[in-house]
Amino acid sequence: MKRRVTKQRELIIKVLENNRTHPTADWIYEKVKKEIPDISKGTVYRNLQVLLEDGVITELNLDGILARYEEKQKTHYHFKCEKCGRVIDLDEPVLQGINERVAKKTGFKVSGHQAEFHGLCKNCQ
Amino acid sequence: MKRRVTKQRELIIKVLENNRTHPTADWIYEKVKKEIPDISKGTVYRNLQVLLEDGVITELNLDGILARYEEKQKTHYHFKCEKCGRVIDLDEPVLQGINERVAKKTGFKVSGHQAEFHGLCKNCQ
DNA sequence: TTAGGTGCAAAACCTTTGCCATCCC
DNA sequence: GGGATGGCAAAGGTTTTGCACCTAA
Numbered sequence: 001m002k003r004r005v006t007k008q009r010e011l012i013i014k015v016l017e018n019n020r021t022h023p024t025a026d027w028i029y030e031k032v033k034k035e036i037p038d039i040s041k042g043t044v045y046r047n048l049q050v051l052l053e054d055g056v057i058t059e060l061n062l063d064g065i066l067a068r069y070e071e072k073q074k075t076h077y078h079f080k081c082e083k084c085g086r087v088i089d090l091d092e093p094v095l096q097g098i099n100e101r102v103a104k105k106t107g108f109k110v111s112g113h114q115a116e117f118h119g120l121c122k123n124c125q
Numbered sequence: 126m127k128r129r130v131t132k133q134r135e136l137i138i139k140v141l142e143n144n145r146t147h148p149t150a151d152w153i154y155e156k157v158k159k160e161i162p163d164i165s166k167g168t169v170y171r172n173l174q175v176l177l178e179d180g181v182i183t184e185l186n187l188d189g190i191l192a193r194y195e196e197k198q199k200t201h202y203h204f205k206c207e208k209c210g211r212v213i214d215l216d217e218p219v220l221q222g223i224n225e226r227v228a229k230k231t232g233f234k235v236s237g238h239q240a241e242f243h244g245l246c247k248n249c250q
Numbered sequence: 251t252t253a254g255g256t257g258c259a260a261a262a263c264c265t266t267t268g269c270c271a272t273c274c275c
Numbered sequence: 276g277g278g279a280t281g282g283c284a285a286a287g288g289t290t291t292t293g294c295a296c297c298t299a300a
Binding site for chain 4: 251252253254255256257258259260261262263264265266267268269270271272273274275
């Protein structure tokens with residue numbers, strides 16, 4: 001499927017580029033709405049889907065209810081505060097060679113991994 | 126809140142005890158229904174909530190849509206097949222000391238972590 | 251007896267989809 | 276022009292909840 005450049009899609013990307021908060025689809029919708037007031041939620045979801053397919057963004061599911069999104073970047077881990085719900089990027093070095101180790105042990109084809117820590121952030125202790 | 130022993134709750138626990146498939150709430154409901162035909166989905170969800178609170182089971186969110194549950198056990202990692210969707214336990218040794226390292230570096234109170242690998246399982250390659 | 255639990259059904263939510271108009275290339 | 280995209284609203288699917296009736300302790 002050949003992609004086109006639309007202002008809606010561009011704005012969604014821009015919102016995610018300038019953002020470290022791992023927003024939900026709804027948050028993105030509200031943000032984008034300020035600039036394109038009659039954008040629809042369906043468009044946001046459809047574009048997030050497209051951007052996921054194209055590998056531009058990553059979907060996080062730490063939540064159980066809402067998906068969260070972030071701009072694609074090198075692998076890193078997340079910390080989710082159990083009290084305030086914030087999701088924070090960690091700069092803990094990514095484990096080297098662990099994908100290969102799992103692949104060797106299991107016979108699976110391992111394309112990656114993700115990890116989330118949980119507990120209380122500084123503000124919530 | 127004082128908990129009571131009900132056949133519904135006991136059966137849900139039993140289903141999760143004899144199960145390595147990380148079932149969804151709906152799967153649990155269908156299973157339990159065979160023994161208690163007029164159990165309601167609300168009861169299943171309410172009990173899963175209670176069991177989560179009590180730390181009897183763990184909720185996994187690898188999916189984006191459905192939550193999955195498993196009996197609580199010592200920390201271990203999961204592998205999710207991107208094709209068939211199965212979630213498989215790994216026996217990769219859990220990383221020691223990594224919670225403490227993150228805690229020290231960030232100042233957060235870290236109570237645990239989880240990790241999921243993804244790729245293709247043996248059957249799907 | 252009585253607070254916690256259950257069934258049922260409706261409500262609440264998040265996400266996807268169909269349809270048709272619109273816009274990009 | 277033609278296919279990709281967007282807006283709108285309805286549909287879909289999962290989870291939560293209100294309420295009246297049970298039941299374990």
